[in-house]
Amino acid sequence: MGSILIVAEIQKGTIREASYELAAFASKLGGREVTSLVIGSGVAGEAESFAKKGGGKVYVADDAALGDYNVDGYAAAIEAAIEATSPELVLISNTPSGWDVAPRIAAKLDAGFVSDAFDVQDEGGKLVFLRRVFNGKLDCKVTAETDKVVATIQPGATAPFEGSSDGSVETLSVDLSGVRAKFVETKVAEAKGVDLSKADIIVSGGRGVGDPEKFPEVIQPLAEALGGAMGASRPVVDAGWLPHEYQVGSSGQVVAPKLYVACGISGAIQHLVGMKASNFIIAINKDPDAPIFEVADIGVVGDLFEVCPALTGAVKEAKG
């Protein structure tokens, strides 16, 4: 059975949670040796942490020139790690840098490429990837005909690696003489309309709200009564009911307000990843088995069209 190479990603000096999720997938594919690569500048400490949390033997490509993302430099480091480990599977997170570098690596290796998978399984020794298609309506299974596969995995598709592991760290020397790309600057997109990342209280509506006109009637008044901002799940944004800046989740904003109220939201992993760090979560859903209740501090099983207006009224009354 082949081995797995995890390409860990550094964000603001630390390894992203998504990389620990890759470690969880790798450990699930038991029997395969796991090695990892940490790329950056001054990241030896992070490599040590990763080695103890599912990263296995961790190669660290530590160079001032790799401090900011640079596709040529990162590709050179990944190729050096591949040469050292000959993996059957290269796992990369499905993040903007992953979108950029992963296909290059696959093309260079002449490997199969699976993008945006949310699960990977071992079926009789064969790697089978699961991808969502048709806007999440269908799941499809993908296998590669090639001996080597490069796959990008959705952040938030699984829980991060839990527990501890016995790993080691080794420095990887990377030839950066062929680097032509130059990092210029990071530009943070200007927040339009609503900046959920700064809101202390967020009241989000999901597909359960059912109608764009109900947002200003039911969700917005509760948000305003609480002195908070309105948010939404992805189907609301996909349907054009609210603009993208309202979206909470893995492909929207990641928020951690003091209070998060989820109304008519089922609690899919991609939504949870964007709000589960909230200090206090209230979920209103008419389905008692909705997964959102697993992360809620208070769960209200009921019709949001009754519960939200009642709550809005009670908050207004309490505030006088």
Ligand SMILES: Cc1cc2nc3c(=O)[nH]c(=O)nc-3n(C[C@H](O)[C@H](O)[C@H](O)COP(=O)(O)OP(=O)(O)OC[C@H]3O[C@@H](n4cnc5c(N)ncnc54)[C@H](O)[C@@H]3O)c2cc1C
């Ligand atoms: C690559 C990818 C990225 C994604 N990114 C995101 C993301 O960033 N954010 C995100 O949210 N999703 C994201 N998704 C989609 C995600 O998988 C779910 O499909 C989505 O979160 C479901 O949204 P929802 O909970 O609003 O809708 P549903 O899952 O349809 O849930 C609606 C809920 O409303 C409840 N309900 C219905 N009527 C009422 C009522 N009257 N009162 C109370 N409850 C009611 C139902 O019981 C149900 O639980 C992503 C998916 C993919 C594949």
